[in-house]
Amino acid sequence: MARNVGYLWDALYGWVDTGSGGFTPADPAVGLQPIGHHVAHPDTKRRFHEAVQVSPLRTHLTTLEARPAEEADLLRVHDAKHVESIKTQSDNPKGGDAGDGATPFGKGGYDIGLLAAGGAIAATEAVVDGTVDTAYALINPPGHHAERARGMGFCLFNNASVAAAYAKEKLGLNRVAIVDWDVHHGNGTQDIWWEDPSVLTISLHQNKCYPPESGFREDNGEGAGEGAALNIPLPPGSGNAVYELAMADVVVPALRAFEPELIIVASGFDASVMDPLARQMVTQSGFKTLTAQIMAIADEVCGGKVVFVQEGGYSPYYLPVCGIGVLETLTGKDSGFGDPFGVLFSTQGVDDLFDHQREEVAEAAKLVAKVPTP
Numbered sequence: 001m002a003r004n005v006g007y008l009w010d011a012l013y014g015w016v017d018t019g020s021g022g023f024t025p026a027d028p029a030v031g032l033q034p035i036g037h038h039v040a041h042p043d044t045k046r047r048f049h050e051a052v053q054v055s056p057l058r059t060h061l062t063t064l065e066a067r068p069a070e071e072a073d074l075l076r077v078h079d080a081k082h083v084e085s086i087k088t089q090s091d092n093p094k095g096g097d098a099g100d101g102a103t104p105f106g107k108g109g110y111d112i113g114l115l116a117a118g119g120a121i122a123a124t125e126a127v128v129d130g131t132v133d134t135a136y137a138l139i140n141p142p143g144h145h146a147e148r149a150r151g152m153g154f155c156l157f158n159n160a161s162v163a164a165a166y167a168k169e170k171l172g173l174n175r176v177a178i179v180d181w182d183v184h185h186g187n188g189t190q191d192i193w194w195e196d197p198s199v200l201t202i203s204l205h206q207n208k209c210y211p212p213e214s215g216f217r218e219d220n221g222e223g224a225g226e227g228a229a230l231n232i233p234l235p236p237g238s239g240n241a242v243y244e245l246a247m248a249d250v251v252v253p254a255l256r257a258f259e260p261e262l263i264i265v266a267s268g269f270d271a272s273v274m275d276p277l278a279r280q281m282v283t284q285s286g287f288k289t290l291t292a293q294i295m296a297i298a299d300e301v302c303g304g305k306v307v308f309v310q311e312g313g314y315s316p317y318y319l320p321v322c323g324i325g326v327l328e329t330l331t332g333k334d335s336g337f338g339d340p341f342g343v344l345f346s347t348q349g350v351d352d353l354f355d356h357q358r359e360e361v362a363e364a365a366k367l368v369a370k371v372p373t374p
Contacts, residue, residue: 182268
């Protein structure tokens with residue numbers, strides 16, 4: 001079906017300062033050399049944006065403008081001490097760290113963090129009020145690792161959760177689902193909504209990748225929120241067929257049971273076959289299928305209201321290819337680019353589905369029965 005697809009980017013998202021280390025700060029004492037291209041360097045997402053701008057897709061997207069979130073927007077999901085810590089460090093000549101010792105941000109990083117959270121809000125508002133049918137918010141820095149009381153994993157504020165809370169408090173929604181296909185567990189999103197049955201959090205991720213002791217199936221919410229945190233840890237080496245099966249057998253039935261009024265997709269592309277920070281094997285084709293699956297269930301349960309919020313993805317070569325594939329699926333238009341790496345990957349088992357992978361998905365599917373219903 002034809003959709004009016006919103007698209008959001010701001011040049012300041014490409015100005016995020018990730019410091020001089022590679023993954024953690026440089027430390028000569030242990031042999032960690034400084035390097036000019038941190039693994040989370042903003043150029044990776046800027047390349048996605050520029051690929052969009054030189055493609056025919058640009059004429060089929062409705063431009064949305066980012067605006068800074070208000071501090072009150074952050075405080076719906078974060079405690080005041082965390083917000084103040086980011087704000088204070090942001091005034092330092094060399095910035096600071098979000099909370100885990102491995103999430104650097106430069107001077108002025110607080111303001112860019114506000115713009116990222118505000119971009120997620122702006123995209124959500126445009127979808128809920130009908131300005132667009134669905135939207136892709138290509139924001140930076142990412143957010144899904146940011147817990148209520150601290151940032152971590154390159155995340156300052158939990159952008160998707162800020163948007164979900166805004167939708168509930170300001171836009172009058174009662175039930176929101178956050179589907180996180182970033183390869184790393186959405187621990188921050190889970191932490192924020194752990195006891196809240198009005199927000200269903202679903203995370204498909206590589207088992208024990210990051211954070212290593214997080215995202216197990218047994219972690220299922222607590223108190224009133226029991227059953228509303230759904231984790232789907234997948235074995236390393238899982239590719240297109242595994243992710244598509246998990247979406248069909250776990251995510252789609254969970255969304256059908258929950259009946260959200262809005263779906264927010266935490267859209268990380270680090271499950272891709274070329275990503276350096278994980279060991280999964282999803283290709284552009286797989287992300288296109290996942291997008292189609294999400295949109296089909298969204299059409300069924302919430303009038304197609306879906307907001308895609310950019311999370312991780314660390315391959316400067318392949319993230320733009322995967323992102324273009326998602327936008328092709330949303331718009332129903334062909335960029336003409338295809339997958340330049342597809343021939344290389346086609347012989348590497350990206351479409352295989354093994355018994356042990358099928359069994360893990362089947363175990364996760366048992367959790368659907370516990371999802372809170374209206």
